[in-house]
Amino acid sequence: MSAVLKPATETELSEMIAAAPAPLEVIGSGTKRHLGHPAQAAATLDMSAFSGVIAYEPEELILDVGAATPLAEIERMLGQRGQQLAFEPPDWSALLGAHGSGTVGGLVACNLSGPRRLKAGAVRDHILGIHGVTGAGNVFKAGARVVKNVTGYDMPKLLTGSYGTLAALTSVILKVLPAPETEETVVLTGLDDAQAVEAMSLAMQSACEVSAAAYVPGEAVYLRLEGIAPSVAYRRDQLGKVLKRGIEVMAAKSSIAKWRDIRDGAMFADNSRHPLWRISVAPSDAPGMIRVLKDKLDIRYLFDWAGGLVWLEVPPSDDAAAALVRSSFASGHATLIRAPEATRAAVEVFQPQAPALAALSGRVKDAFDPRHILNPGRMYRGI
């Protein structure tokens, strides 16, 4: 791993990819290098030149930025105009031992969303356009700088979460939304796993517009309310009635800190030797899954997305208990987001796909990157 290619323009990028004799590892600022299978690349493709704001139009809800623009810079800029990325981008630097919160291109490539994903959707629900260069060296764009568009295939969604295996993105267009004026969090204590998921389900079935719902075992269920102050106060009272129990309330300042911790998986950051999974399941399946695992492993876990997202930390082992973890739920997917390199090389980091689906994914890879130049094997072997 010595050579570094650093294109300055899209044309140069296209030429470098087209001429590359061997695989390239696509890098923004490198904060998420340890997500996925370890790179099998002869050289690094440093995308850092594609940085900077191309257009920010708050009244049009549009942000068009170079893919290597630091996320922190974007959030600062949006904050000044009272806006935000509604999918609540997480900062996994502490979790993954990286420096900084990374680039927007990396965020899009990994489709990483935080607690508000439950209500507002994921990165893939907020991406409007992309520019990039495919693994064949073809420059292309898709989408546009408008919030509503169905012209042609939704390539921006396909590229979101593709971990740089299809194209090197040079710029992305995102929908931005107003940030809430205030927030508070309703806290419920004394519930077990099943009761916690039931309470979160009741809250989500109400008209209280809960923007995040998480359960920290041994601690509490947290239900976040956001919006204008009188509305938040009203919905807090409603929530008490819906849940038919006494509630505690966390004011804005502690609420913000609590949700940042949940978003970033802070409770797992100190245990870096322990493999960490993120598992997406139907919310009502989460307690049963944990019941199975608890019997066999010494685990730590947290439910976000009302139970739909399970963070699961397992004891150190060569295979991160992959088979056991994946047999604990019937439908959904488990991604190993933290493990030593040898483990990430040995086990399937992303949920294995049924043969017909895996074959289709392979054909999609070939449609963008027929020579398997960009991040090959990062997600699945052979793509």
Added chain:
Amino acid sequence: MLTMPIPDQEVISRRAAIAAALRHIVPGEGVVEAPIEMRAFETDGLTAYRQMPLVVVLPETAAQVSAVLKYAHENEIKVVPRGAGTSLSGGALPLADGILLGMAKFNRVLEIDYANRCAVVQPGVTNLAITRAVEHKGFYYAPDPSSQIACTIGGNVAENSGGVHCLKYGLTANNVLGIEMVLVTGEVLRLGGKHLDSEGYDLLGIMTGSEGLLGVVTEVTVRILQKPETARAVLVGFPSSEDAGQCVADVISAGIIPGGMEMMDRPAIHAAEDFVHAHYPLDVEALLIVELDGPQVEVDHLIERVSEIARANKSTTLRISTSEEERMLFWAGRKAAFPAVGRISPDYLCMDGTIPRKRLPEVLQGMAELSKLHRLRVANVFHAGDGNLHPLILYDANNADELDRAEKFGADILKLCVKVGGVLTGEHGVGIEKRDLMPEMFSEGDLAQQMRVKCAFDNKGLLNPGKVFPTLHRCAELGRMHVKGGALPFPEIPRF
């Protein structure tokens, strides 16, 4: 007039054998081949175009869909999928040498799972029927295209349909959790489910809005939401579209995302008022309906803020709904805008561009000039919150020259949308209608990349050919083509 690919006479000559083979897969009434019975399928919502299909097949199970597609794939016969046939862009227009695959018999709600806030339905269930199935528990399905009483959820997935509420609640793509689908080879896949996000590539994302070119959806899992506690609307008249446009921008800049924000221009206001008598002001150039939904206390607060913003933008009339009846009356004119225009003209073409909102005044001005140039009237309704414009071009289909001028007028409007940074279609799809305009928005390199994705799903190009892409290419040819800087020209292939 748009043209379709030249039919393959060899396939047409095998018609009887193809129908017989399909009868083996779908017995009884599931195969329709009598011309008089196929007549019902010859067009969709883009009524200017008609074409009798080769044969119609109406399967009832995913296994039958799989067998039909496998047969078509093995025998190289084209297939056009169809839901309720409400497409405004000609997405379900049949082919003379193609099987029409009607999904109407997939009409069952399979499961409602309130605990996980989702419903599993067959693709032929209508959009509104999903809401009807869950509303007794206070739930609804959010995307609400105006054809929702008739259009199916399978068609909604194919077109990524929108509606008046999608600024706040998203398009179909943001409200579908999973699908079961069949590839043209007959392989059955499940994408997503009751969980969130994809384990690998977001194939659900690319399937949604793929206009029947990538696969056939046989089951859909949608997100259902609790209905907002209340909704109120403000009806505001402005002396100019500039003022109305600025009001919309100021509402959004103030951090307010209304449940709906619709604008109408003078011709649309007058047509609607004549039709439904909603007491719209007739002395204004632009009318805005802003609907706020949520808890009462929030709605009351935001209604006041929106009203202040409207007054600051020179509104000449401003009415706030004080009852559910009044709110419905505000909407009555807007919701009846299409039939209202239908009353003052024998036919109309509904266009569907999206523009950056701030360019609205110049686009309206440009449209007024084009109206003179093409000697046809136009009325505008506008999903103002998300910049999605629906110009209605008034013409008479019995006059060939008028249809021709209407289509040219429509094309000029969409070119104008693209020129100001917008797009050809916000929610109706490309279909055949905007197919030949795709190069206005995309370079040949951009289109080639989309077609390579098509090849990954359908390498023989059998699913809904002639839609979306202005030229047909063999997949092998696309694989060899290297486009540098998006500039390498295609060989001169005639557009069909």
